[in-house]
Amino acid sequence: MQAVTSPSALPSAEALFDQMADAVYLIDPVTSAIVWGNRAAWAMLGLSREDVLDHSVLSLQLDVTGLPQWSEIAAAIRGQECFTFVGRHRHREGHEIHVEVNTTHFCLDGHAYFLSVARDVRRRMALEKDMQSRENQLWFALNEAADGLWDWEIATGRLFFSPQLKRMLGYSPDEMEPVLATWSDALHPDDRQVVLGILQAHLDGKRVRYEAEYRLRNRNGRYLWVHDRGRVCERDGLGAPTRAVGMVQDITARKELELQLQQLASSDTLTGLPNRRHGERFLEAELALCRRLGLPLGVCFFDVDHFKRVNDSFGHLVGDTVLQQVAEQAQASIRRSDLVCRWGGEEFVIISPNSNRAQLLQVAEKVRKAVMALAGTPRVTVSLGVAAFPEDGDDVEALLGVADGALYRAKTRGRNRTE
Template structure:
């Protein structure tokens, strides 16, 4: 057969074009008409050949991808050897076909043509979109998953570490070298050999898969517990591994939880072993799942033989089994604890056993798989309870007898206390009334004294009276403290004026004994506003200073004031220390000083005098203020009495200063209220005279009444600017007289001041409840009287 010859190129090209899978179009460059196309050209559009030929690509909407205008496309085709773009052709059935179009131009017979080949890439486009979606999903999973991915190319040694794995170890995206050593170098030395062995066995095919739990060091040097799992995914023709892929999970917290659980279980086992009780776990059939070793105190059956058996199978009496099963079934039915007691014979004899069963876990009863039972031997407890009941009955009888005796004693004690209170109240009144007259008359006589001898004698009489008044006050203060009736009155004050007044009173006594007296007070602290009972604080300081002067024969007495840093917010910590160079006190006697009627020893009382009340009262007053008094002393080296307390701070209050305070108040009173009528009601003629003299010095018009009835009668005829009323008077006492004045009449709104020898707080309260406005105690303090009058007398 002769050799084959190649066919003519033109028929061959036509045959090839006709059988191509791609659509081929011959276009007029000017009109964009399709002058020729192959079969796929019209079939890909869902049209017939005649519906495509001589029709413009624009009229056929062959490109719906938003391509430029035809003239622009033609210009691009002419400027390049081949123009390629991805577009979409509209099918006659309405759907779109993705195509890749390659267009070039050529000339035939002197005419220009565009040859376009359109390949259907719809499936390819869909596959590419799906691939991109899967790649995005994988990338998202690698970035967001809690586990880290590694991919080891065994041939090159390169390792890919996922972003999450790097974050797990504290590294940035570009900080870990993609090598096996950057991983293995961070494995804990104690775990490295085991990890390497497991990985090698898997790579060599001796282990189905690789899994290891080990410690891995992160970027900051901390050790993380991880579980590392991997598998060979590619091998070469010889079977050698070429690629291994794996995941790493951080189990540090899980490991810590497991270790904590193991410790907890060990502790529970130790606790159960240490308990005197027997602990069991039973299932719904009553079979023993667990029994503690202490069961040996009740049964000779070994623990191993009890597991999986019921009480009946262990040979317990049928009645006892019924009772125990009922408790167990009750817990399984309700989920609520049940308990009972039963008697049983044991190796230790006949015993009483408490049996308590509880659900092992929370949830609905039908979900319960097991219950816990706790057995306790309560034989001795029951015996003790019976014995205790017998003792309780006897004790109740004794308590009833004792209670009756205590009630009698309480009634007697309360009666004695009431009698004591009445006695002290009467004694206060009976002592203060004549003492007030003595002090008042002495003061008036002192103002009219003709020579220095008389003045000196009257001063000594006044000092003796003040000493007696202090003694009375100490006894009354102690009584109030013991009866818990002492109350502090808080007000604004400053340490500067307070200590100035203390110094004026104490400096004279120190000078008489030839002692130096000094007060050391920081200027800033002197002006600090404080809230507290200034009068009681002054009483404490005067007590301490008087004692220091009394027991110091030469040298000095000084007061040092400082601060402490232990006060709460809003308060000022104070330290007020009274130093002396006196006889001193031994350590054994220091604490006894603060007990009522106690001094260092009897010889001190005989030599220096005193009742031993001042320090006891001072310490109680300071403790009521929230502080305390301490003493530091040695015989022959002087003493330091230190007051420490904290007082709230406030704005400084204006304080009158100087020894002429009473005279200044008197002048103010005379200037503002001269001639105003004031009624004085007092049954003691000397007290009336003293009060009248003090009021007349302030240029007030004084009217006198000897009892309450006379005071009410005078008040019914005249309006007074103010009434001074004694509490205890014949015919009508001061309280009832005040109530009568408040009922109706000319003096219904007139200020009434109780001027009485009754010095208890209850007396003041009774006066205010009766309608009085203020309360002053005898002996009359001139400055206090004038100050009250200035505050109460109406202007005009």
């Protein structure tokens, strides 16, 4: 290929226009007649040069009909530096060609002209439609995978809640002010500090992602359990987070099932009291806390006197009823901070944090008298043995041993008493 050495060697303007992929039309603004065009002006439409030149541009259009409408468009073209119009051209074979037309106006030798450049945008529209379809599919998939999406513009404080998230919380699409406080104010008071701490740790770069399970208040005031996860997706030039996105899933049903299973695992099915396993864990934890804080702790062993006679004389169903009644009286006699659990058979244990021996003896006597006052047949009594930390022992085994020994003394000294 030879280098161009002079302007005379350059191709003509018309030859250059004929190499363009876009159609170019020179139009009479008054009559709408096409007075000149490049090769693409007719080839794009499957027409010949004679089919296009000296014909009205309206003959090519599907969206502009009649001179009155052309006059309105012509006035708009004159009022702008470049007028953009998106419409449809008619192909010779009858199908539509979507075009984007950019038109400028100018005067030359005392004549006014419009110069329109029409670009076939069918491929671009197909790509945009495909992208929109994929975006819609992704949005749908995310919405189906979660019960709601959120998008937080950290710099402005604006927080977008998806319609599905609003629906999950019982709100209409036009409710829930799009600010962070709408969400943070709905956090359960017991969860708020932990959840906000996890979120801040992620914003500070101390966690790879934000993820938490917590309770969120819905419109009716009921708290739903949710699994919330997200991450920062945009940062500014200094690395500060500016945008975070995430999804929320309603896990209330799962949480309620977990709590039910935990309840079953830690509860006695007959009396509804905590079982021995739960009691042992509670005693270990509370003893460690009292030891650290220098507080007392009391343990009381008690059982139903002559319970074998009750079963032998009245049957096991009556015996079960007796145990349920004894459990109810014991539960009603202790403080809210205390725990009474069924240890096994007819044996029960009361664990009383921050109670000395004298205080626990009062609780034990309250239980004994409440059981004595039970009406009906058979009439039963209980014997109780008390141990106190720190004077009777420094560990769980020692305290239970002292309490069991005190219960044995109560039995040998006549039953229906506290030692």
